[in-house]
Amino acid sequence: MKKVAVVGYAQHKILPNAGALNEVELIMPVVHKVFNDLGISQDDIGFTCSGSCDYLQGAAFAFVEGLSAIQTSPPIKESHVEMDAAWALYESMLKIKMGDADTALIYGFGKSSPGNLDSIISLQMDPYYISPLWPDRVSLAALQAQILLQQKIITHDEMMATVIEARNNAANNPNALLTDHVSEDLYQADSLISSPLRGFDCPPISDGASAMVIASEDKAFEFTDNPIWIEGIDHSIESSNLGSRDLATSPTIQNAITNLNLKNINFDVAELHTQFSHEVPFLRKLLNLTNVPTNLSGGPLVGNVMMCAGLDAIGKTFQSLVRDQSDHGIAHASSGPCLQHNMVVHLERHK
Amino acid sequence: MIQAGVIGVGQTNYDSKRRDVSMAGLVREAIDKAMLAADIEWDAVDAVVLGKAPDMFEGVIMPELYLADAIGAVGKPVLRVHTAGSVGGSTAVIAASHVCSGQFKTVLTVTFEKQSESNATWALSPRYPYSPHINAGAGGYFAPFIREYIRRYEPPEHIGWKVAAKDRQNALKNPLAHLQIPGIDEKMVSETPMLWEPLRYLESCPSSDGACAMVITSEDRVGSRNVAWIRGMAVRSEGTLSAGRDEVNPQGGIDCAKDIYQQAGIHNPRTEIDCAEIYVPFSWYEPMWLENLGFCDLGQGWKLTDEGVTALDGSLPVNMSGGVLSSNPIGASGMIRRSSTSGNGLGRRSSGGRCKNIYGPCLRWCSAIFCNVDCFLFQRLIGDINEHRSCNCRREGPHNGHYLKQTRKKKCFEPRNACNYL
Numbered sequence: 001m002k003k004v005a006v007v008g009y010a011q012h013k014i015l016p017n018a019g020a021l022n023e024v025e026l027i028m029p030v031v032h033k034v035f036n037d038l039g040i041s042q043d044d045i046g047f048t049c050s051g052s053c054d055y056l057q058g059a060a061f062a063f064v065e066g067l068s069a070i071q072t073s074p075p076i077k078e079s080h081v082e083m084d085a086a087w088a089l090y091e092s093m094l095k096i097k098m099g100d101a102d103t104a105l106i107y108g109f110g111k112s113s114p115g116n117l118d119s120i121i122s123l124q125m126d127p128y129y130i131s132p133l134w135p136d137r138v139s140l141a142a143l144q145a146q147i148l149l150q151q152k153i154i155t156h157d158e159m160m161a162t163v164i165e166a167r168n169n170a171a172n173n174p175n176a177l178l179t180d181h182v183s184e185d186l187y188q189a190d191s192l193i194s195s196p197l198r199g200f201d202c203p204p205i206s207d208g209a210s211a212m213v214i215a216s217e218d219k220a221f222e223f224t225d226n227p228i229w230i231e232g233i234d235h236s237i238e239s240s241n242l243g244s245r246d247l248a249t250s251p252t253i254q255n256a257i258t259n260l261n262l263k264n265i266n267f268d269v270a271e272l273h274t275q276f277s278h279e280v281p282f283l284r285k286l287l288n289l290t291n292v293p294t295n296l297s298g299g300p301l302v303g304n305v306m307m308c309a310g311l312d313a314i315g316k317t318f319q320s321l322v323r324d325q326s327d328h329g330i331a332h333a334s335s336g337p338c339l340q341h342n343m344v345v346h347l348e349r350h351k
Numbered sequence: 352m353i354q355a356g357v358i359g360v361g362q363t364n365y366d367s368k369r370r371d372v373s374m375a376g377l378v379r380e381a382i383d384k385a386m387l388a389a390d391i392e393w394d395a396v397d398a399v400v401l402g403k404a405p406d407m408f409e410g411v412i413m414p415e416l417y418l419a420d421a422i423g424a425v426g427k428p429v430l431r432v433h434t435a436g437s438v439g440g441s442t443a444v445i446a447a448s449h450v451c452s453g454q455f456k457t458v459l460t461v462t463f464e465k466q467s468e469s470n471a472t473w474a475l476s477p478r479y480p481y482s483p484h485i486n487a488g489a490g491g492y493f494a495p496f497i498r499e500y501i502r503r504y505e506p507p508e509h510i511g512w513k514v515a516a517k518d519r520q521n522a523l524k525n526p527l528a529h530l531q532i533p534g535i536d537e538k539m540v541s542e543t544p545m546l547w548e549p550l551r552y553l554e555s556c557p558s559s560d561g562a563c564a565m566v567i568t569s570e571d572r573v574g575s576r577n578v579a580w581i582r583g584m585a586v587r588s589e590g591t592l593s594a595g596r597d598e599v600n601p602q603g604g605i606d607c608a609k610d611i612y613q614q615a616g617i618h619n620p621r622t623e624i625d626c627a628e629i630y631v632p633f634s635w636y637e638p639m640w641l642e643n644l645g646f647c648d649l650g651q652g653w654k655l656t657d658e659g660v661t662a663l664d665g666s667l668p669v670n671m672s673g674g675v676l677s678s679n680p681i682g683a684s685g686m687i688r689r690s691s692t693s694g695n696g697l698g699r700r701s702s703g704g705r706c707k708n709i710y711g712p713c714l715r716w717c718s719a720i721f722c723n724v725d726c727f728l729f730q731r732l733i734g735d736i737n738e739h740r741s742c743n744c745r746r747e748g749p750h751n752g753h754y755l756k757q758t759r760k761k762k763c764f765e766p767r768n769a770c771n772y773l
Contacts, residue, residue: 001453048588054433055412060405060474061435067590075603078588079441082406082413082433091430091445097452099352123412127468128373131411237419237429251426336416341429 004093005220005227006347008213009315010034014177014303017113018207023057026209027069027109034105034211038223042071045213046101048078049092051085051108052307055120066109077101084108084273085210086310086333086343092214093230102219108308109209117205117306124336126240138202138276140337142194144247145278149196151248156196158281160187163200163301166277170298177204177303201277203304210308212315226322228329228347232260235343237336247338253286256344262287265346268326270294271313273334275304283332287344292330296320310334314345321349355450356578359389359566360690365529365678368467369560374409375421378463381562381683382422385459389566390576396566397455399424402432402442402462403682409468422461437586438462439685440630443565444584450569457572463562464680471558471681490555490633494547496598497635501549503599506653508549511634512540515554515676517662518631522673524663529559529678540634554634554676561680563687579693583611604643612645621646626668628688632675637661641669 010033012026035041042048048070052063063080072078077100081087085108092104118136125131148154163182170176182200190198213223220227234256238245257263270289274280280299284290295301297316300309310333317329327349335341361384363369369377378401386392399422401415411417415424415431422429430449434441439462446460472488485491500506519535522528532539535553543552567581587603587610589596596602608620617623629644631637638652646667647655655661661669670676672691675684 053412054405054407059478060407063433064435064591067588068592070590072588072590073593073595073602075587075589075601075606077586078434079432079445079586080434082431083415087430091448094445094448094452094454097454098448100448100451120412123406123410124416126417127409127411235428236426237415237424239425240417240419255426335413340416340419 002097002099003217003229004096004214005217005229006212006314006318007215007220007223007227008034008038009210009318010037011175011210011312011315012208013175014206014208014305016177016205016207018111021207023052023062023066023109023111023209024069026111026207027066027107027211030209030211031070031105031107034213038213040213040223042076042105045103045105046077047092047095047104048076049088049104049106050080051083051088051106051311052080052110053082055123056110056112056115056306058115066107069107070105084307084310084333084335086273086314086345087235087335089212089214089311089314090233090235090343093233096214096216102216103223104214105211106214106311107209107211108305108311110306110308111207112205112306113207136194137337138197139194140242141202141276141278142197143242144338145196145201145276147247148278148282153248153285154278154281159196159201159277160184162277162280163187166295166298166301169296170302173297173302175208175303176298177206178298179302197276197278203275203300204302206303206305208303208305208308210305210312210315212311212318226349228318228321228349230345231348232262232346233343234259235333235341237341240336240340242338245338245340250283250286250339250342252339252342253283253344256342257287260344260346262330262344262346265328267292267328267330268324269296269317269320270330270332271297271299271316271320272332273300273310273313274332275300275309275334277301279339283339287330287332289330310343314347317345317347321347325349353451353453354570354580355447355567356570356573356580357565357689357693358568358573358576358578359385359387359391360693361385361388361564362527362687362690363561363563364527365559365561365680367529367557367559369465370467374411374414374463374465374468375418377465377560378418378461378562378564379421381463381564382459382461385461385564385566389568391457391566393423395457395572396423396427396459398428398430398449398458400430400432400442400446400449400458400460402438402445402460402686403464404433404436404438405474406433407469407474408471408681409465423459434586436630436681437685439563439683439687440689441586441685443567443686443689444586446565446567447581447584450567457566457568459564459566460686461562461564462683462686464682465560466558466680467560490547490550493633493636494550497549497633497639500599500635500639504650504653506638507657509537509541510638510653510656511549511551511554512537514631514634514637514656514661515540518670518674518676519553521663521671522677525673525677527678528673529557529561530673530676549635550633556632556675556679557677559678559680561678561683561687563683563690565686565690565693583614585610585614599639600643600649604640605645608644620644621667624667626671626692628670628672628674628692630675630685630688631670632679634676637669
């Protein structure tokens with residue numbers, strides 16, 4: 001089976017409100033950046049796949065507009081997932097493994113600023129019994145945070161430390177949206193949005209886009225001297241019924257640990273798609289990453305582009321491995337309320 | 352590449368309002384039928400691929416999250432595909448890619464649309480910032496391209512009526528079809544109100560509730576099951592505003608068809624393909640796609656329709672199930688084309704034992720706003736082993752994949768009447 005490597009990644013600077021800058025104008029610069037970095041064009045791409053959410057743009061088929069950002073004449077092999085672009089990466093990887101393409105362009109984009117993200121995301125729930133109650137994303141996340149605190153799986157201090165660390169790490173990330181230092185006093189003084197989550201525990205409303213290029217082992221070295229191999233990738237979903245889930249653990253993360261045989265790997269770096277502060281210590285414990293530098297980019301707490309933040313976690317891990325010449329990285333992408341759907345990616349730089 | 356085949360398909364009844372089921376109930380209805388047809392249990396399913404058109408058609412965002420339990424995905428990988436109107440087809444392609452990549456053995460794929468939850472024409476008339484609002488619905492986008500087709504080739508007016516009547520007559524033989532219009536004929540179609548010149552009311556597809564599921568598996572898991580082998584699959588997209596794009600005969604469709612014919616070793620689709628299910632949401636698209644997909648030269652498609660070639664008793668029956676003109680749960684429509692061709696009885700020709708070897712493509716639309724086409728080419732044996740063995744021809748049983756690869760060339764040396772497979 002063909003091996004697949006990440007060869008390039010570019011991220012738009014995360015904006016609080018892109019205003020009149022539309023999705024195409026967010027995608028184009030990152031696609032051009034990743035192409036220019038590799039010295040390639042759309043002609044070198046065998047398959048293109050994107051991730052986005054029509055509701056963020058407020059129009060059915062809105063993702064189609066995104067295609068205007070790339071060259072589609074002559075016609076291209078292309079697809080789209082209404083999921084985080086991390087799953088567009090997954091689909092692209094399948095296409096390379098089956099031999100339908102040697103290279104793939106993946107892009108994700110989202111503008112959360114024009115709409116009301118809380119209302120939009122509440123439409124993810126059961127449309128007959130739950131969505132009519134308009135449960136917002138913060139309150140749903142708070143349910144899980146509360147359970148994790150009650151069962152002493154995480155502590156308030158760990159949540160606070162996560163926020164402070166995320167802001168500190170953001171200082172090294174030129175694309176981060178929130179870079180202000182947060183002190184313990186400032187954190188404690190922040191008001192609760194939905195107990196136990198304070199404003200600082202939640203991600204900022206963000207606009208942006210990212211692009212990535214992956215390639216088969218035959219092609220990867222034509223593009224770069226530093227391909228980072230997708231050594232393992234696994235994802236699975238939990239029930240939609242919150243009441244039937246044990247929110248104090250994650251069977252899907254456990255699946256990934258087993259399927260990817262992660263137990264005995266010493267990771268050098270981790271980037272987790274953790275939108276809320278409590279998710280960081282929770283996942284670090286589950287994935288045995290307590291001593292692994294995590295979210296050196298600051299993670300979604302300093303910039304959270306919907307439909308793209310999962311791909312960004314993979315992209316940031318790729319960048320860390322290239323920059324630090326380290327060997328093993330782990331990235332995580334998530335979807336749905338209370339980490340319902342999780343993807344874990346093991347990236348490796350072979351010496 | 353790993354060979355993948357469809358071992359089970361399931362379709363719901365199609366109707367304008369399936370008020371008897373929730374969205375979860377609707378998809379499960381199709382899945383249960385597909386799993387039963389495939390004769391597999393849940394533990395055999397390695398991954399689930401869900402497809403549907405815009406979330407605004409039901410008002411549920413990323414419905415794989417809500418439907419995780421209903422589609423049996425809990426604890427498994429699930430992917431949600433959305434490629435606009437082509438999604439039913441793209442979803443099948445991506446599900447097959449799961450198998451062909453070698454990552455998965457058996458994949459369940461399901462597509463649905465419950466259009467009664469919303470208003471399709473509203474959802475199809477997006478209001479983009481800084482752009483004029485076109486309150487057109489789908490027909491408003493397609494009609495100009497049909498007018499251009501008529502300008503180029505000057506077909507007679509009744510071609511559209513003929514397609515509409517033919518597909519609805521086929522639907523009368525399909526108990527699952529949404530539109531069942533007794534006594535429908537060209538005259539009835541021609542007397543309905545004009546909606547979008549030249550499209551009349553009965554030349555348009557309905558809005559339907561429905562779901563379609565398929566079980567796709569790798570060669571080594573097929574066993575003794577009946578199987579429709581996937582001999583070719585392809586997708587192509589063109590941007591909305593690609594310079595020089597020909598919406599009447601899109602390059603995406605041409606490339607897609609060429610790609611699958613090459614994969615399957617088809618040199619003359621008109622004679623080598625037994626039947627086709629093609630996405631015809633508006634009547635005139637039958638002749639337009641016949642040309643685009645290489646069944647005939649440009650400007651000749653309407654003649655095939657006019658001569659009855661595409662009728663149920665013609666030499667190339669098209670949309671034997673009644674097609675999109677008779678049932679159109681948008682997100683599922685592309686997959687229904689595949690299901691109908693890969694055979695659950697709907698795709699069977701009326702001429703009884705004559706054709707037991709259905710070899711047909713399922714071809715999915717190019718929409719006016721966006722061109723995303725995908726093609727599947729199936730090879731299917733309908734009939735059981737005993738029936739086949741009784742003819743004593745020199746083939747092995749259908750359980751053998753190599754046998755199925757050979758049958759495309761119809762290597763049966765018995766007299767035609769003696770073999771049920773010819």
